[in-house]
Amino acid sequence: MLKKISVIAFAATMLTVSAAEDWENPAKFAEGRLPHRATAYPYPTAAEALKGDFKASIWYESLNGKWKFNYSAKPSERPKDFYLTGYDVSSWGDINVPGNWEMQGYGTPIYVNVGFGFLNRNPPFTTHDDNPVGSYKRTFDIPASWDGRKVFLHFGGSTSGMYVWVNGKKVGYVQSTKNPAEFDITPYIHQGKNDIACEVYRWTDGTYLEDQDFWRLSGLERDVYLYSTADQRIGDFFARAGLDGGYKNGTLDLDVDLLNYASGNAPVNVNAELFDAAGKKVWSATAKSDIVSNGEKTVNFKGTVRNVAKWSAEIPNLYTLVITLADKSGKTIESTSARVGFRSVEIKNAQLMVNGRPIEVHGVNLHEHHPIHGHTVDRETMMKDIRMMKRNNVNAIRTCHYPQSPMMYDLCDEYGLYVVDEANIEIHGMGVVHNYPDTTNHPAYHPAWRDCMLDREMALVERDKNHPSVITWSLGNEAGNGENFQIAYRWIKERDKTRPVQFEQADETWNTDIVCPMYPSIRYMKEYAARKNVTRPYIMCEYAHAMGNSSGNFQEYFDIIRSSPHMQGGFIWDWVDQGFLRQDEDGRSYWTYGGDYGARSYKNDGNFCINGVVNPDRTAHPGLYEVKKVYQDIRFAPDVKKGTITIENNFIHKDLSDYDFNWQILRDGKIVKNGTFAKVNALPGKTAVVKMPLDGVDLGDGAEYYFNIFANVRTGDDIIPAGHEQAREEVELSGHRTYKPAVAAAAPTVDETSNGWTVKAGNVEIFFNKEGWIRSYAADGRKLLSQGIAPSFWRAPTDNDWGNNAHKRLNAWRVAFDNSRVTSATLVKEGDVVKVVSMRDMPDVNCGLKTVYTVYGDGTLGVTESLVTHADARIPELMRFGTSIAMPKEYDNFTWYGRGPWENYSDRKHSSFVGVYSGKVADQYYPYIRPQESGNKTDVRWAELTDKDGFGIRVVGEGLLNVSALDVTPEALDPGMDKHNMHQNDVWPDAWNVYLNVDLAQRGLGGDNSWGAAPHAPYILTPKDYSYTYYLTPVTK
CATH class of the missing domain: 2.60.40.10 (Immunoglobulins)
Known part of the structure; x- marks a missing residue:
């Protein structure tokens, strides 16, 4: 306690701020509040304390539950005397505590990335015209056993400023949404019925310190309780x-x-x-x-x-x-x-060490978010998070950007997650280091804000100091690096010498023990990795922005991280999509985001809160499978020539004795052998070598062979069940074969009319119009195509595409085919095949398109599409280069031989193994919260769409293809040039058709950030000549 009190004196160099209201004065933030302390509860006996069931203690009384509540749109309309004992609140509504009032029908949820929820920034002043006030009141009984004892009132968190009265007497005023506040209410209470009143202001001067990228919600959002002690x-x-x-x-x-x-x-x-x-x-x-x-x-x-x-x-x-x-x-x-928990945390040799061993941080940023209750997160949801994290090789969280509920730290202690614990400070709207902020009125640089900022740092450390899961303190996020943060750094280093302190805004200056940038360039990462005389580890506080269909080039990050010992990982932005559950008038559920609650009159940042690798209900995004693969601590190094695999144990504390290593051999995508390696183990940091059981496998028989190995948990528990796959690897044993169709004995026949050509071959009949366009394709008299085979250069923009302006920069490709014109179309017979050759001019992109359809005697249709760029063409890169085939709705079974089973893209496919997979077309579309490109499969050898009887069409690539089969059109997922609020419930399956997209290539997803970064160079379709061929054949089963 003495240390804490002395700190206030150390920082007590406040300048006077003239303000009429406590909630617009940074000097007023803790009136009547007790000093910060660690989370702990009193028990009458040591035996009860050992059990740790604080809710069963006779000296604990919860005040959670129903409170009477009044909502006022602005301070002048609030009921000013409601705290008085005789004030009648019987007409007021009820509200749940803990909870946010916006999630219970009062006021407007506002999502803002940067900004304060009100438009005029002028610290410490907010707004008096649109500053909602929540008035809370309830009664409580003092147990008889508490007579003569001290009684304390605890608030786990309240947004944003709160006055407290007990029995009509003012107890105090506090600010800081995510930190607890305790009051000694002994002088104000009596035996029997007592009443408590709270007046909560949505916006205060403290709001300037809480400009986090999340929903702006208000109220008593954490536990409220009483406890009693002796003198x-x-x-x-x-x-x-x-x-x-x-x-x-x-x-x-x-x-x-x-x-x-x-x-x-x-x-x-x-x-x-x-x-x-x-x-x-x-x-x-x-x-x-x-x-x-x-x-x-x-x-x-x-x-x-x-x-x-x-x-x-x-x-x-x-x-x-x-x-x-x-x-x-x-x-x-x-x-x-x-x-x-007994553990050591230290920085040695420019590495973050736990128990003397360097760790690799497989982290995520975690906001407090519940899809129904807002910032009030229950234990069940926390457990969902922990299970999903542990099952997907996440080992660390950063509490962005505030301390979370104490329960989350208890669970991280119990189940094992490293925590970077961050203070409740972000001042983004006033400027950050890299944007050269105006420091004249910026809280980080102003002495008038010193005490209230330091108080938030102290609250962080004092509450959470006993948690072993907390291995690093973070001073805050995107807030500038003024003297107030430097004072805070010194205080924490003096108060707790057992943990490092990090601060992204410090860059590589002195007041951060870890270099922890956000969204660094690959160039900077490589440069830091190559340095020889560094003293600090490099752990990204934010990276791999997972907005929408993202998480591309994730493996590339760790190729750099694992190239240097002082590169130690980072924290993905972020874990969970911050969407709320809603139903439309048809009863269809969907997830909401910024601007969906009538908040367009406020500043809002749309779907920029939808950045997670899991949905709001904690179900996985496809990108999470890539994260799991890259983050796995059990890794594999194959040597095909020797026929061995080295199993690498990259855990630092546990061996591999609780894992079964299962294997399978695939021939042309299907399992022909499988089994389990016997008695495999490796100590932490060590390896074990196993021999691939290839006896009896003829790798030279012309087939394609793969060897897959999996690490599955043997015993399991409630967090990770037995049999769960924790790691995987794929080994190519023999390469892909180039496909060529067989030549049939009989040549196709041609019947020409004024409208076009009818070509018959085997059981296939195809009609081409005089522009060389396929108008029908049938086998055994059954229609296989609904429309022609259309060239495709566009995809529904992903969030990252929108961020780097691809929807505008590349827009010419959206309409390139629609605005094209045929310059020639001919049918020619070449030996035993018939070819229909057309040329198109596409003036929007200053390119030509050559399409060659080759009909073989057995009915096989070859499709060759070639993009011909003009020598002087100045055109943008492509979204995709391929074709789209519309087929009748009944062809709803999709089978492919390629990467799967989940969607994958050129820069996000390491977790997707080559094999033969099957599913319904309706299940191939992944419903991103804001609709966008979805469902792609890479490295496809062949794919089939069939009806319930097994009749349909097969596509075989001459080389490897990108293929997707969807029951929605790209147009249904594409809002056009204006990114208005679209949702899952705006997308309806096509009533008549399914769509088979067959591409040579598609643009990568990217993921370095979502506000400008393009996919990495290998995954961009640069403007040049492209050509590819695939073959269509009817399928009957």
Whole structure:
């Protein structure tokens, strides 16, 4: 406690701010509030503290539930005297606490990336005309057993500024949405019924420090409760549970802060005990102390636990610390507890080390988001997050950009996730380092904001200091790097010497222990990776922007990261799409985003909140499978010549004894052999070599062979079940064969009319018009095509396409074919085949298009499409180069031999293995929250669309193809030149057709960012000549 109090004096160089309102004055942020402390609860006995069920403690009383509520659109309309005891609130509505009032029918949810929810920025002033105020009131009973004891009121978080009254008496005023606030309400309460009133302002001067990229929501959004203590209590404690120099034995450095609210000194005994996971006591110590009248005292304990069970994200061993305060006769006054983990965190040799070993950060940024309840996230949703993260090889979260609910840290401790814990500060709307902010009125650079900013840093550290999962403190996000942050850095380094501190805005200056850029260029990454004399690790605080159909070139990031020991990973932006569940008038559910709640009169940033690798309900995006593959700690190095695979254990703390290594051999995409390697194990950081069981496999028989290996969890638990695939690898044993059709004995016949040519071959009949356009294609008299085979150069723009302006830059390709004209069309017979050759001029792109249809005697139709660029053409790159084939709706079964089973693209296909896959056409379209390009499959050898009887069409590429089969058109997914708010429920399946898209290539997805970065160069279709061939044949089964 003494340390905390001295800090306020250290930073107390405030300048006076003239403001009429507390909520527009940065000097007013903690009136009546108690000092910050670690999350802990009082229990009457040590045995109850060991159990840790705080809700069962007789000294805990929840105030969650229904409160009376009044919503006022602006401060002048609020009920000013509602806090008085006799004020009648019976006509008010009810509201759930915890909860955001916008999610319960009051006011407007606003999504803003950069900005403050109000338009005029003039710190510390907000707006008086559109600043909603929520008035809360409820009654509560004081238990009889609390008579004569101290009573404290706890708010886990309130947005944004809050006054508190108890029984008509003002208790205090606080700001800082995501930090707890506690008040001593003992002077204001009495036995029996009491009432509590809260007045919450949506916008305050603190809003300038909370410009995070998320929904702007308001209210009492975390737990509210009471707790009771005696006059002497355990005020706080700091358990520094570390390791000795050999990383073998645990070291405990424990500070216990004792408080005495009574007049007169209080002699006490303090007992500290440590229990392992089995409940066995492994250490204890006792100290006598004397707390001065109305004062405090810190008692320190030091201890050692030999051969300690260490904590890491891989093996999260926990102990329970129980602290008991007793009077001088030994009678228990109270006990409290916390789960602690023994681990060390340090930076050595420019590497972030946990327990003496460098870690690779497989991170995600995690916002607090619930698809129905907003910022109030329940335990079930947190568990969904943790299960999904652990099953997909995520080992770390960054709490963007504020401390999260204490429950999330408990779960990270228990199940094993590293946490970069970030202070509730982002000042993006006032400017950031790289945009040269005006510092004259910027809070980060202004002494008037020093105390309130430092208070947020202190709240972060003091609340979460005992969590082993927290391995790094973060000063904040996109906020400038003024003196206020430099003061905060020094304070944290003094207060907690067991963890590094990072700050992205510091770049490579002194007040960050980790170089943690966001969205760095590949060039900068390579440059830092190549440096020889660095002292700090490089861990990206944000990268791989996962907006919509994204996560391209993810493997390339880790090719660089794994090239240098001081490159240690990063945190994807971000984990979960911030969409809310809604239903349209037809009862169809969809996810909403910015601007969907009548907020167009406010600033809003559309679907820029839809950046996750999981949906709001925590189901996976296709991009998550790529993340899982790249993030896997079990990796494989094949040697085809030797017929071996080296299994690499890149875990730093656990071996591979709990994994089964299953294998399969595929011949032309189908499994012909499979099995399990026996007794494979490797210690952390070590390898094991297995021999591929290729006996009896003739790799020279002309077929294509692949060997796949999988690491599956053997025993499993509630987080990762038995049998779950944790890692995979694909090994090409023999290469792809080029396809050529067989030549039939009989040549096709041709019947020419004034309208065109009818070509018959085998059971196939094709009609071409005089422009060389296929008007019908039938086999056995059954129609296979609904329309002609149309050249295709466009895709429905992805969010990344919109971000780099591709919808405008490349727009000429959208209409290139529609605006083209035929310059020639001829039918010729060449030996045993018939060819229909057409030439088109496409003036929008200054190119020519040559299409050659070749009909073979058995009915096979060859399609060759060639783009001919003119020598002086200045044209943009292409979205795709291919064709689209419309077929009747009944051909709704899709089978392909290529990469799958999920969608994949040229720069996002490492997780998709080559094989034969099948599914319904309706299931190939992935419903991104904002509709866009979807469903592609790469490296396709052949694909089929068939009806329920197995009749249909097969496409075979002369080389590898990109193929998709969808029941929606690109036009249905494309809003045109204006990115208005489209949603899943705006897309309806085509009533008549399905669409088989057969491409030579498609533009990559990109993912470096979503506001300008293009896909990497290898995945861009540069303007040049292109040509490819595929073949259509009827299928009967």
